[in-house]
Amino acid sequence: MLKKGVERREVLRALGEVFRAHGYEGASLSLITEATGLGKGSLYHLFPGGKEQMATEVLADIDAWFELNIYAPLRDADDPARAIAAMIAGVDQYFRSGDxxxxxxxxxxxxxxxxxxxxxxxxxxxxxxALAQLLRRSGLNRSQAQRRAEDALLTIQGALVLARARNDSGVFRRALTELAKRLLAP
Amino acid sequence: MLKKGVERREVLRALGEVFRAHGYEGASLSLITEATGLGKGSLYHLFPGGKEQMATEVLADIDAWFELNIYAPLRDADDPARAIAAMIAGVDQYFRSGDxxxxxxxxxxxxxxxxxxxxxxxxxxxxxxALAQLLRRSGLNRSQAQRRAEDALLTIQGALVLARARNDSGVFRRALTELAKRLLAP
DNA sequence: GCGAGATTGTACCGATCGGTACAGATAGTC
DNA sequence: GACTATCTGTACCGATCGGTACAATCTCGC
Structure with missing residues (x-):
């Protein structure tokens, strides 16, 4: 019934949402079964390593998405302002504006x-x-670039936490807007 | 054996650490028993409401700590620079520099x-x-103050996440240092 | 030192956990 | 249409989950 490559990505997508919603330990086999529509038989056939393998592959899948849509464009960019705007847009899209x-x-x-x-x-x-290298190309020195890239990552993470805590996705959108400015400051 | 008020705070402290280490759902009764040194009998005598009551009281305890050591000083302060420095110091102490x-x-x-x-x-x-009110007193307008206070909270949360993800408490300390500067900027 | 109330260890509960075994269904190939 | 390999539903496993019941123990005013 599964078409190998194609369907597995679908399953990984569903798995990702269950792990997001309930955490790694909180995502029980029954929740996973419900979310994926797959029984234990199929699940353990697809992932002989059980939950750990599922999470490992989900993380790899996420990593691949960011590599393709965020890191690589950052590395290949020649216009820093454009690249940063693209990164912010990609992040906003991926995290559904904080939802x-x-x-x-x-x-x-x-x-x-x-x-x-x-x-x-x-x-x-x-x-x-990837981000620090781009910032260096825009004129910052090594440690400035590293520090500013670190600040970007932490701002995104913090915005996600606070948006969820306050149940206000505006927090995330405001943070991203200001982050873009801060990254591009001289 | 328990001296009511005194010992309960000790228990709440231990509970806080278990919840921190394993999350709410991950903190099993057996882990809680181990961390507090209390058997189920004592635990359910102290907290008839079970895990939920434990977590509720732990959160209230944390809230009380911040009210006393962070929010109130922020409200009562007349010197913004001093107050922000004190807040940063308090946060650094509470979160053990990101650990x-x-x-x-x-x-x-x-x-x-x-x-x-x-x-x-x-x-x-x-x-x-509390933080926004202080920033207003230091000359910012209402929305600037609110936005900057929001930024402070999210920076702290993000720094904690990233510090843990990278296993580098330097992330947290650097973020706090820069946050202090950013909050005091004109 | 005795009685009452607070405290505690232990046995036990049904439910659910992650994982395994395996027979049967379902495909794809010739 | 039969053979084979892939897939899947179901029954079952021991362990552990959060929670309850209760008798035994302890503490303390008297």
């Missing part, structure tokens, strides 16, 4: 942190490097 | 969000109001 939560950040805070520490660190590290 | 996580933010991201939505929103709302 969606960052699974990577969520995992980092949770108990499953150690299990996925490497993926989590990698996700942020590659983002920071 | 400790924010339980309120954690709850906001997790599945238990709805259960504690009111407490979570209140915690951030009161902080933002």
């Amino acid at each position: 969606r939560v960052c699974l990577v950040g969520m995992v980092a805070l949770g108990a499953a942190r150690d299990t996925f520490a490497a993926s989590v660190d990698d996700y942020f590290a590659r983002w920071q490097v | 400790r996580v924010c339980l309120v933010g954690m709850v906001a991201l997790g599945a238990a969000r709805d259960t504690f939505a009111a407490s979570v929103d209140d915690y951030f709302a009161r902080w933002q109001v």
Whole structure:
């Protein structure tokens, strides 16, 4: 019934939403079954490694999306202002203007942190490097660029947390707007 | 064996650490028993409402700490620069320079969000109001002050997430340093 | 030192957890 | 249409979940 590559991506997408909604430990097999429409048989056939493999692949999937849509454009850009605007737009789209939560950040805070520490660190590290390199090209020195890229990542994460805590996606949109300005400041 | 008021605070402290380490749903009764040194009998005698009551009281305890050590000083201050420095110092101390996580933010991201939505929103709302009022007194207009206070909260939350994700408490300390500057900018 | 109330350990509850086993259904190939 | 490999529903596993019941113990005023 599954068409290998195609359907697996669909399943990973659904898995991502369950993990986002309930966290890694909170996403029970029954919730996963419900969200994916797949019984245990199919689930463990697709992911012999169980929940851990599911989460690992979801994280890899997220990483791939950011690599394609955020990091690579950042690296290849020659116009910093344009590139930053594109990054902000991509981030706003991915996180649905603050209605969606960052699974990577969520995992980092949770108990499953150690299990996925490497993926989590990698996700942020590659983002920071790509952004910092762009900022260097726009005239900042090494440490300025690194610090400002770090500030960008933390602002996005914080905006997601606060938007959810206050139940106000305006928090996220305002933060992104101001972040764009701050990144482009001389 | 328990001296009512005194010991209960000790228990709440331990509970806070378990919730921080494992999240609300992840903090199982057996982990709680281990962390507090209290058996189920004592636990349910102290908290007839079970885990939910424990978390509610822990959140109230945290709220009380911030009210006393952060919000009130912010409200009563007449020197903005001094007050902001004190707030930053208090935050740095509370979060152990990024080694400790924010339980309120954690709850906001997790599945238990709805259960504690009111407490979570209140915690951030009161902080933002107290800080914004101080910033107004330092010359900012209403919306500037509100926006900047929002930025402060989100920076702290984001710094905690990123520090944990990168396993680098330097992220948190750098963010706080820069936040102080940003808050005091004209 | 005795009685009352507070406190505690332990056994137990049904539900659910993540995971396994496996027979049967379903495809794709010739 | 039969053979094979892939897929999937279901029954079941031991462990653990949050919570309850209750008898035993402790504490303290008297």
